[in-house]
Amino acid sequence: MDLTSLRSHNDRTVLRLVRSGALSRASIAAEAGLTPQAVSKIVARLMAAGLVEETGAVRDGGRGKPRMALQLAPGGACAYGAYVDRDELRVVELDLTGEVVSSTVVPLAPMFTPDDVLAELEPLVPAGEKVLGLGIAIAGPLDFPAGVVSPNGLPGWSAVPLRALAEERLGLPVVVDKDTNAAVLAEAWRRPLEDAALVFVGTGLGAGLLLGGEVHRGVRSGAGEFGHMTIQLDGPLCVCGRRGCVEAVHAAATGAEAARVLAVAVTNLVQLLDVGQIVLSGRKVLESPELYLRAMPDVPVSVTSAGPDLVPVGAGLLVLGELF
Numbered sequence: 001m002d003l004t005s006l007r008s009h010n011d012r013t014v015l016r017l018v019r020s021g022a023l024s025r026a027s028i029a030a031e032a033g034l035t036p037q038a039v040s041k042i043v044a045r046l047m048a049a050g051l052v053e054e055t056g057a058v059r060d061g062g063r064g065k066p067r068m069a070l071q072l073a074p075g076g077a078c079a080y081g082a083y084v085d086r087d088e089l090r091v092v093e094l095d096l097t098g099e100v101v102s103s104t105v106v107p108l109a110p111m112f113t114p115d116d117v118l119a120e121l122e123p124l125v126p127a128g129e130k131v132l133g134l135g136i137a138i139a140g141p142l143d144f145p146a147g148v149v150s151p152n153g154l155p156g157w158s159a160v161p162l163r164a165l166a167e168e169r170l171g172l173p174v175v176v177d178k179d180t181n182a183a184v185l186a187e188a189w190r191r192p193l194e195d196a197a198l199v200f201v202g203t204g205l206g207a208g209l210l211l212g213g214e215v216h217r218g219v220r221s222g223a224g225e226f227g228h229m230t231i232q233l234d235g236p237l238c239v240c241g242r243r244g245c246v247e248a249v250h251a252a253a254t255g256a257e258a259a260r261v262l263a264v265a266v267t268n269l270v271q272l273l274d275v276g277q278i279v280l281s282g283r284k285v286l287e288s289p290e291l292y293l294r295a296m297p298d299v300p301v302s303v304t305s306a307g308p309d310l311v312p313v314g315a316g317l318l319v320l321g322e323l324f
């Protein structure tokens with residue numbers, strides 16, 4: 001889908017307002033600080049592109065004639081999100097509102113290669129007129145602007161130009177980001193979050209950082225390698241090659257002790273960044289949320305209400321979010 005003509009700042013503002021609730025053209029103009037004529041033009045363009053539809057008449061509080069309210073046309077565009085985990089591939093299709101249309105899980109054999117992943121993605125991610133693109137989430141470290149990945153815990157994956165390989169194979173625009181960044185993006189799409197750390201405990205361990213409402217990737221895309229902070233000098237060997245990382249110490253523990261290890265690391269994170277919210281996620285946490293919640297320090301902590309598709313949904317939102 002060619003949306004290059006729809007990516008102006010004002011178009012995105014109008015789409016964002018339409019997403020926030022069924023609004024009339026007049027109230028969009030007031031909210032956006034645009035003239036009614038400008039809004040009418042933009043809305044006409046968005047309707048022609050199939051992204052916005054009229055949902056019926058509303059009264060904007062005034063006594064004048066009822067006005068047509070607008071909403072996103074869910075089927076107007078779609079995006080795919082994929083999560084390359086250490087043992088499985090999850091792929092979701094999102095409609096324009098960010099809702100999951102379909103969800104697929106494919107097991108990945110030990111020592112799987114980038115080519116194996118692309119072969120699995122090919123039938124699941126068909127290019128099409130309404131398809132905006134594919135977001136791929138994977139463990140760090142990676143070079144976000146370049147789309148090149150060297151994920152911890154995936155032997156043989158070193159400096160893989162995953163974005164370029166996927167774009168060539170699938171014929172779609174592709175964005176590649178860290179799994180934890182995708183996860184925090186998905187969480188922030190669902191509810192208002194400004195300064196938060198999303199702690200992800202799955203096959204690996206990391207954190208997505210939302211600072212001032214934006215995903216914080218750091219200068220070298222290396223921010224959020226929370227799982228590889230050293231908490232035990234000369235501790236157990238980690239997949240990253242160092243010793244005593246949070247991920248390795250957590251993996252060597254079980255039950256309440258594992259939760260306590262995570263709580264110590266979260267306390268360090270809060271000491272460093274003073275974020276307002278900690279969100280716990282990932283399959284380890286979802287297996288025993290109470291155990292982890294009980295161990296946490298005295299800051300607002302919650303468990304994500306999204307299930308195992310949190311990361312692939314966030315990956316899809318990397319693409320879809322560009323419209324808003």
Ligand SMILES: [Zn+2]
Pocket residue numbers: 227228229238239240241242245246247248
């Ligand atoms: Zn490590």
